Amino acid sequence: GFELSSPKQLERLEKIKKEETFKGYEDPIRTTLKKEDNRPKISLWSVLKSMVGKDMTKMTLPVVFNEPTSLLQRSVEVLEYCSLLDKAATIDDSPTRMIYIAAFAASEYVSTVGRIAKPFNPLLGETFEYARPDQGYRVLAEQVSHHPPISALIAESPSWSYYGESNVDTKFFGRSFDIKHLGTWYVDLYPGKGVVDQKGQRVDHETYSWKKIRNSVIGIIVGNPTIDNYGEMEIRNHTTGDYMSFNFKQRGWRASSAGEVKGEIYSNDGKLKYTVGGHWNSKIFAKDATKPDAAKFLVWEANERTEMMFHLTNFAASLNAPQPHLLPVIACTDTRLRPDQRAMENGEYDLASTEKTRVENKQRAARKQRELSGEKYEPTFFVQAKHPVTGEIYWKYKDNYWVPRKEGKLRNYKDIF
Numbered sequence: 525g526f527e528l529s530s531p532k533q534l535e536r537l538e539k540i541k542k543e544e545t546f547k548g549y550e551d552p553i554r555t556t557l558k559k560e561d562n563r564p565k566i567s568l569w570s571v572l573k574s575m576v577g578k579d580m581t582k583m584t585l586p587v588v589f590n591e592p593t594s595l596l597q598r599s600v601e602v603l604e605y606c607s608l609l610d611k612a613a614t615i616d617d618s619p620t621r622m623i624y625i626a627a628f629a630a631s632e633y634v635s636t637v638g639r640i641a642k643p644f645n646p647l648l649g650e651t652f653e654y655a656r657p658d659q660g661y662r663v664l665a666e667q668v669s670h671h672p673p674i675s676a677l678i679a680e681s682p683s684w685s686y687y688g689e690s691n692v693d694t695k696f697f698g699r700s701f702d703i704k705h706l707g708t709w710y711v712d713l714y715p716g717k718g719v720v721d722q723k724g725q726r727v728d729h730e731t732y733s734w735k736k737i738r739n740s741v742i743g744i745i746v747g748n749p750t751i752d753n754y755g756e757m758e759i760r761n762h763t764t765g766d767y768m769s770f771n772f773k774q775r776g777w778r779a780s781s782a783g784e785v786k787g788e789i790y791s792n793d794g795k796l797k798y799t800v801g802g803h804w805n806s807k808i809f810a811k812d813a814t815k816p817d818a819a820k821f822l823v824w825e826a827n828e829r830t831e832m833m834f835h836l837t838n839f840a841a842s843l844n845a846p847q848p849h850l851l852p853v854i855a856c857t858d859t860r861l862r863p864d865q866r867a868m869e870n871g872e873y874d875l876a877s878t879e880k881t882r883v884e885n886k887q888r889a890a891r892k893q894r895e896l897s898g899e900k901y902e903p904t905f906f907v908q909a910k911h912p913v914t915g916e917i918y919w920k921y922k923d924n925y926w927v928p929r930k931e932g933k934l935r936n937y938k939d940i941f
């Protein structure tokens with residue numbers, strides 16, 4: 525379902541194929557969890573009221589407040605709507621491409637609806653891979669720091685790469701539980717016809733960056749705990765100089781105001797080119813701002829959701845699936861092999877709880893050991909580097925996952941579970 529035209533795109537596709545990325549992804553995609561919800565009903569406030577002022581890493585909550593996803597997988601959930609990036613790469617005009625980049629950046633928030641649960645905090649060195657032969661992309665995420673918890677991620681497809689770090693600052697204020705995102709996210713887009721940069725030169729790709737807006741759980745003391753996502757997102761096309769300011773409105777008293785977004789896309793000479801509007805929880809539209817009578821057109825629409833345990837989206841249900849062809853080829857550090865999260869997914873809450881304690885103790889013992897021997901921890905697949913375009917420090921993928929995986933070298937390279 526994707527369209528490729530340039531030699532650069534074909535070269536990128538060739539690499540993904542040559543590295544046997546899709547080996548293991550032969551099974552049908554799991555889109556739902558079977559289990560009925562048999563969790564004990566506990567009020568969130570009754571557990572949280574003694575934890576005002578704390579951040580999430582310092583809260584010990586009963587495991588029934590978890591959902592069977594890891595924060596690595598939650599960062600991968602963004603890719604549910606990555607066909608917006610495929611679409612952007614088919615467009616010749618830079619401000620028009622920005623519309624689809626913006627819709628992609630907003631589309632990830634729809635998966636937060638109804639998900640008032642704590643994802644598993646990944647263990648240091650935990651990884652998660654995911655690939656879609658039907659859409660031609662692959663993703664790798666690794667937990668690169670434990671204190672503070674930081675994940676690095678790279679997704680690659682023939683016409684784009686999406687990468688960045690998830691580094692969240694969480695705090696429970698009593699009335700709300702707030703999540704601030706500190707990391708920067710990037711898209712390198714390889715449009716079929718290339719890009720004209722600010723110096724008028726034709727180059728093969730352009731780089732966008734932005735920071736994620738804040739998530740906030742409201743209605744904890746009274747009412748229904750609900751998630752809101754709000755703030756100002758600034759998306760920059762560093763190559764062409766286009767710029768977008770994108771406002772996610774804070775939820776007001778009326779439920780109809782929930783999820784409202786409004787944005788403006790400017791070309792590098794400061795001219796308003798498009799306005800973008802709609803709701804991150806349903807649909808996003810755009811309108812040509814240079815023509816007074818232009819009609820708005822639909823850019824993105826949320827997928828249907830099957831009701832299931834933990835309110836996962838169908839896409840999220842596919843992430844942790846223990847597919848028989850896949851389990852033997854993934855790295856031994858992959859979330860799919862994490863025993864406590866697997867027990868949680870199977871509805872075995874007591875086992876989940878004891879296994880969680882065990883793997884966390886194991887992680888602590890490994891850290892003690894490193895401290896005693898004076899060893900510095902280095903992530904396996906990412907390294908900190910200066911970004912070639914923005915000059916910011918970011919986690920650079922070392923391009924050393926998929927080939928060793930293909931050669932079976934990641935089956936035993938580390939013991940974290």
Ligand code: CLR
Nearest residue numbers: 589598599632636639640641642643692703739
């Ligand atoms: C939002 C979309 C981003 C990645 C991301 C990171 C942190 C996630 C957040 C998302 C959604 C909300 C989240 C948060 C961590 C904790 C918080 C899951 C997925 C939950 C709702 C906090 C619940 C805490 C109570 C149960 C105590 O791309």
